[in-house]
Amino acid sequence: MRTVGQMAALAGISVRALHHYEKLGLLPAASRSDSGYRLYAPKDLARLQEILSLRDLGFTLAEIRAWFQDEGHDPHEAMRLQLRRVSERIAGLESLRDALQQVLRRIPPHGSASPEQVVRVVERMKAMKDMERYFTPAQLASVKARGESVGAEGVRVVEREWPELIAKVRAAMASGLPPESAEVLALARRWQELVALFSGGDPDIVRGVERYYQEHPGMAAEMGIDQDLYQYIRSAWSSEQ
Amino acid sequence: MRTVGQMAALAGISVRALHHYEKLGLLPAASRSDSGYRLYAPKDLARLQEILSLRDLGFTLAEIRAWFQDEGHDPHEAMRLQLRRVSERIAGLESLRDALQQVLRRIPPHGSASPEQVVRVVERMKAMKDMERYFTPAQLASVKARGESVGAEGVRVVEREWPELIAKVRAAMASGLPPESAEVLALARRWQELVALFSGGDPDIVRGVERYYQEHPGMAAEMGIDQDLYQYIRSAWSSEQ
DNA sequence: CTTGACCCTGACGTTGCGTCAGGTCTTACA
DNA sequence: TGTAAGACCTGACGCAACGTCAGGGTCAAG
Incomplete structure (x- = not known):
């Protein structure tokens, strides 16, 4: 039986996070001491590692809870969905990056660009995107x-x-x-x-x-x-x- | 002078967003009607477009406020910083995507993979990353x-x-x-x-x-x-x- | 004069915790 | 055995950018 502090140190997270996971029903302490201290069993550590692994893959805590609760759900399918979500976010950020690069190319390097100039460039870029439908x-x-x-x-x-x-x-x-x-x-x-x-x-x-x-x-x-x-x-x- | 609803429709955002911008001091209404309705001047629409442009470039509302308030700040520099931030987020998401693809390759396609299996794969991948320091x-x-x-x-x-x-x-x-x-x-x-x-x-x-x-x-x-x-x-x- | 469309403020919810605040428990040392 | 430092407890606010009620005025048309 370990205390929260020990669990947190072993998993490399904060005590607060463990409190949070408990409140979400993700990882209730195996038991409590007489004074109310959380006590965790060895298998709780394994469970915690699982939670952290899934979290690192970008799943929300709610999804992770469902992951453990729903018996009849398909991990492979879940991963595929997650991959799609991540790919979409990457695509969005990439077009944002392109936009930023365009703006950078179009404004002078020193403090000589006024905020309004930048904004005009951005407006023009949006217009250009709109224009793309014409070609x-x-x-x-x-x-x-x-x-x-x-x-x-x-x-x-x-x-x-x-x-x-x-x-x-x-x-x-x-x-x-x-x-x-x-x-x-x-x-x-x-x-x-x-x-x-x-x-x-x-x-x-x-x-x-x-x-x-x-x-x-x-x-x-x-x-x-x-x-x-x-x-x-x-x-x-x-x-x- | 336009009402919130008109402004929102013209800019393609929600009335609530305008309320929010006002609370943040980003875009106070030019005046109020006798009954307390927000009234916006034509220049407020231009300002709103500027706000939305910068927001679309990924700046936070707080940063946008600073953008307009700070006289002596460098737009070019701000854009460069923003580009770096976006690039870093992309890099992070890309390694996440790679991890998801690895996991997908390593687990069977149908419902036959147990959650624990998936987690083991993830753990092994983390170990592999750790192992990379040895080579x-x-x-x-x-x-x-x-x-x-x-x-x-x-x-x-x-x-x-x-x-x-x-x-x-x-x-x-x-x-x-x-x-x-x-x-x-x-x-x-x-x-x-x-x-x-x-x-x-x-x-x-x-x-x-x-x-x-x-x-x-x-x-x-x-x-x-x-x-x-x-x-x-x-x-x-x-x-x- | 009513009805529907529009407006107001205030407040809670979202996501994953960080960060106090105020109080209890444990442990090691004098 | 007293005490002080740590470790633990619960509760609550904060963050980012609004969405979404709730409860209640206002305006224009019929």
């Missing part, structure tokens, strides 16, 4: 491959250039420059280069993005693009052909 | 490669054969058969074959296992091996040379 897996793979060939630094540069370019186009439009003017033509060419950088020249990809912007005016506004501006730049590059 | 990474890699070349089914067969073989040796010893007898010699040869199957003939690996058993008599007892039995089988195969 086939093959198209997505193509865009991804293109992004990798450009490199992380390249992507960052391009993402900084976009808003500048859009601002210039808007300024040109506001100042009444005709789309056929040389300045606007230069902007239009650069626009097409940037588009080609991720579309790879696939017109379906470009159309998918257009469709997305049309159906999500909020996102378009966020980028500083509206119908007028897009028509303006389009007429610029169509005038070139 | 160099190169040795561990070698053992692992050997296990893979044998295949999962082969490993299972061998693991079932070991206790049988040990039992036979013990029976022979108990019945007084001399180690040089033909029967014991056959057992000794099979023993060496099984040892060679994971050691690959590397004597350092064998010595590591011996050392482990000497320093963990409990584990040896679990396997049914003691000093006498090991001496017996050793004298059998040394008599052969």
Whole structure:
């Protein structure tokens, strides 16, 4: 017969945990001393090891209790279910990790990033996930491959250039420059280069993005693009052909 | 000015969550109506989106509050820390997944596995992890490669054969058969074959296992091996040379 | 004026214990 | 044999992020 302290030391857990297991009905002490001390039999130690093993495999204490109580339950099946749960959690955390890496790649390293900037990046990433429904897996793979060939630094540069370019186009439009003017033509060419950088020249990809912007005016506004501006730049590059 | 219900619907969360954020000081309502209804300004919605973005990145609500309050904190650094935390959790879950797969491979598929069997497998796996400290990474890699070349089914067969073989040796010893007898010699040869199957003939690996058993008599007892039995089988195969 | 939809606060439940708080028991030492 | 240090007891709060009642006002439509 061992006391709680001895059991805890042998199993490498806390006395409090043993109290807890007892309250849950997982491991009641074999008996009590006259003064009320918990006394554990040798087989209780084995049982405790079993409990801890199952706990380490990620089962909840309630599940472990069921494990011992239910006679007609299938350990193999339980393990398979547990494996599925763990795999799902891993998948979730992996996509979270990817998201964090994306954000890290897109914000400057020192204290120069404001919280709002970070949040905007995250919002954009959510929009990108939403956008994925507009493309086939093959198209997505193509865009991804293109992004990798450009490199992380390249992507960052391009993402900084976009808003500048859009601002210039808007300024040109506001100042009444005709789309056929040389300045606007230069902007239009650069626009097409940037588009080609991720579309790879696939017109379906470009159309998918257009469709997305049309159906999500909020996102378009966020980028500083509206119908007028897009028509303006389009007429610029169509005038070139 | 929006009500809680409107805010919740727009953000895709529950009214209760908004109550919670308010209690934490994360997002107090801009004002209250005469009757005490929460009223939110447009900028509150933006703030809420920010909160939810950061929450989706895995930050706790307390961290998010600090994120907005602390002026002099570095978002980039915070993201890096968060990435590390997530990566660590993934690593932990991956080793858990591996453990579950090991267990699954080692127990029979139908309801025929008893809970105790499962627990024994888990205990052995913990012992194996402990055992890893006795070997160099190169040795561990070698053992692992050997296990893979044998295949999962082969490993299972061998693991079932070991206790049988040990039992036979013990029976022979108990019945007084001399180690040089033909029967014991056959057992000794099979023993060496099984040892060679994971050691690959590397004597350092064998010595590591011996050392482990000497320093963990409990584990040896679990396997049914003691000093006498090991001496017996050793004298059998040394008599052969 | 009623009814249904919406809002309020307060409080308990979840998971696996950690961490006091206040009091009893045991044991070793003077 | 007295006492002080440990070890033990029960009870209760805390944590993270809300879900889910409970009990009771408020608002808009019919």
